Amino acid sequence: MDWIEILVPIVKSIALAILTFIVGMIIIKSLMKFLGKQITVSKIDNSLKPFLLSLIGAVLKILLVLLIISILGFDITSFAAILAAAGFAIGLAFQGSLANFAGGILLLSLRPFKVGDYIEGNGYSGTVKAIQILYTELLTPDNKVIYIPNGELSNTGIVNYSVNSTRRVDFTFGVGYETDNNHVLNTLKDVVNNHPKVIKNPEPFVRLSAHGDSVVEYTVRVWANSEDYWDVHYDILEEVKTRFDQENISIPYPQMDIHLTK
Template sequence: MEWLDVALPIIKSIVLAIVVLLVGLFVVKLITNVVRNRIEKSKLDSTLKPFLVSVTSAILKILLILSVIKILGVDITSFVAIIAAAGFAIGLAFQGSLANFAGGILLLTLRPFRVDDYIEGAGYSGTVGAIHILYSELITPDNKVIYIPNGQLSNAGIVNYSVKDTRRLDMNFGTKYEADTDKVLNTLHDIVEKHSLTLQDPEPFVRITDHGESAVVYTIRVWVNAEDYWTVNFDILEEVKKRFAEEEISFPYPQMDVQVNQ
């Protein structure tokens, strides 16, 4: 039958294309896993590793799609020509993805942060888990994963808390006006100097910084190793409460908010 003679090659091509697609996806996954394992064991920068894996996976999938198209009898040259002719429209449709890809290249080239750095950017904060082709992963302190488009992240101001080895801890405390100024200053100095994790160079700063409506404001500025920042922060908060009670130094009521730089 004539229609069968015409349909049979088409059916064979479709079936072969489906088989190649399914097998190809399995092979792509297998190769990607092998590449990932090799890259993980290599001495490459940890920031580059997830990006290279993503690029490898994307390239293999593109090659697979082109192979399936060829099996279906579509002239790849014509297909590429059609894509080129529609390039402007495709560019408009995927301008966000292209911007994210370009942003990923910028992040990997300029290196404002690396994997495992703690950063703030694009309105979010967390530890950098990975930088992929189109997005980056931030892991929050409570173990949530935030996926931020690279274009958005590369165009926003980024605060990197992990670049420097030391950080300055700023804390404000308020007391009633009746409190003895020298006693308060000496108590705060003693708390700071006796803490084993505070650095003495630069020298700790403890002074009155404001006369508020209902309180005198004392400010502590002390340098610590970056990894000790939050430990020292909570230790000083607890110790100030204990020592003020022992020295009978009164907090204003209601207690003013303690301001801490993140």
């Protein structure tokens, strides 16, 4: 009969552990569903929402496992020590991944950019598609997806082109020395002042900026809304070429060194 006295508590502990696991998973699932709805409608940045849900779910499951271990009669303190030792060994093996994880936390906390921003960082540029825990996804203008490790991205300079609502568009045009200076200035001013997407305040800047070896250089700087940047850039380049042709303003060809061999 001794074996029955030994077996009954063990069976009770196992049954209670199983019941706790089932009930706990149901509670966690219901709680995560509720929290998911609350976080979705909250003002938290969209980049941070998936990470928060994953983190909360992981913490709740770890607590449930520790509770089950306690019900089974194991020493949680010893188990925690084993987990710590295992975590240290895993950390040494996955230093790069941990650096990326820490970088992801840093990016999500400081938020130098968010989903939808056009950025440049670590030698790449594109629109932020997603900020994952280990990698940030960029979508390039030619529809390529670039995965940048968060550890590297968080330790490099980041240029965010989408933070401000306006951007300055800069141009330099070279004109032949024989062309009248006022004629060139008036033509360039006419082009930029008549473009519908060029912002009038600040006022467009059009000045002669340098005397080159074979051309006189004119600098043009205009402001536009960030979403209109490339439209203004290409429109003005095309319109200036058209107007220069109409006004007989010469654009010298680049001089090339030609070496003749006998």
